[in-house]
Amino acid sequence: MPRPSACSPRPTTNVGGAVNWLEAVLPGMIRAGHGTIAGISSLAASRGLPGAGAYSASKAALSTLLESTRVDLRGTGVEVVIVCPGFIRNGSADPGDDQGKLFLLELEDGVRRILSGIDRGKRVVHFPWQLSYLMRYVVHNMPGLGYDWLISRLAGGARHGGDRPGAVGP
Numbered sequence: 001m002p003r004p005s006a007c008s009p010r011p012t013t014n015v016g017g018a019v020n021w022l023e024a025v026l027p028g029m030i031r032a033g034h035g036t037i038a039g040i041s042s043l044a045a046s047r048g049l050p051g052a053g054a055y056s057a058s059k060a061a062l063s064t065l066l067e068s069t070r071v072d073l074r075g076t077g078v079e080v081v082i083v084c085p086g087f088i089r090n091g092s093a094d095p096g097d098d099q100g101k102l103f104l105l106e107l108e109d110g111v112r113r114i115l116s117g118i119d120r121g122k123r124v125v126h127f128p129w130q131l132s133y134l135m136r137y138v139v140h141n142m143p144g145l146g147y148d149w150l151i152s153r154l155a156g157g158a159r160h161g162g163d164r165p166g167a168v169g170p
């Protein structure tokens with residue numbers, strides 16, 4: 001029987017960890033009246049991705065948590081940036097893991113884009129533009145049936161592989 005991709009420790013880390021650090025840093029930042037918080041979400045937050053259910057769900061939750069926090073902090077001088085990268089090659093990745101990762105960026109390029117977006121005062125930093133457009137507009141707005149059809153073809157067998165962050169989406 002296929003293993004659903006909903007079971008993973010990532011929701012705890014990605015959402016619970018963010019709640020913990022927000023609780024830790026916000027009081028001091030609000031007292032100081034300035035500062036920027038950047039949370040690393042993902043373009044995978046746009047839609048439920050096969051093979052990465054827990055990951056997609058946790059990043060969607062993180063994005064909405066950060067969005068709510070940004071609104072809550074209006075007028076305090078504390079800014080919140082939601083960072084939604086596409087695929088970035090990281091040091092720990094097995095080279096074989098790069099297969100199928102559209103518009104994969106080198107680590108330095110990804111970091112440069114994140115810092116540049118934060119410096120420019122963007123509320124949401126999302127890149128690369130090709131994957132961002134695909135995920136945030138095309139895929140995000142697709143009707144359910146069309147989405148299921150398309151993504152299951154793009155994913156191949158990945159949707160039955162258990163939770164595999166990055167198996168289909170970033």
Ligand SMILES: NC(=O)c1ccc[n+]([C@@H]2O[C@H](COP(=O)([O-])OP(=O)(O)OC[C@H]3O[C@@H](n4cnc5c(N)ncnc54)[C@H](OP(=O)(O)O)[C@@H]3O)[C@@H](O)[C@H]2O)c1
Binds near residue numbers: 085090166
């Ligand atoms: N790489 C991508 O393509 C990509 C795309 C979109 C979004 N992102 C997001 O960017 C962030 C960094 O990703 P990455 O690719 O740089 O991953 P990574 O190389 O695997 O690094 C993950 C980091 O998180 C730490 N970590 C994992 N679980 C933890 C826990 N329970 N408590 C404390 N620290 C923990 C790890 O610490 P240890 O080294 O000690 O294990 C490691 O330093 C993640 O939030 C990821 O979802 C990545």
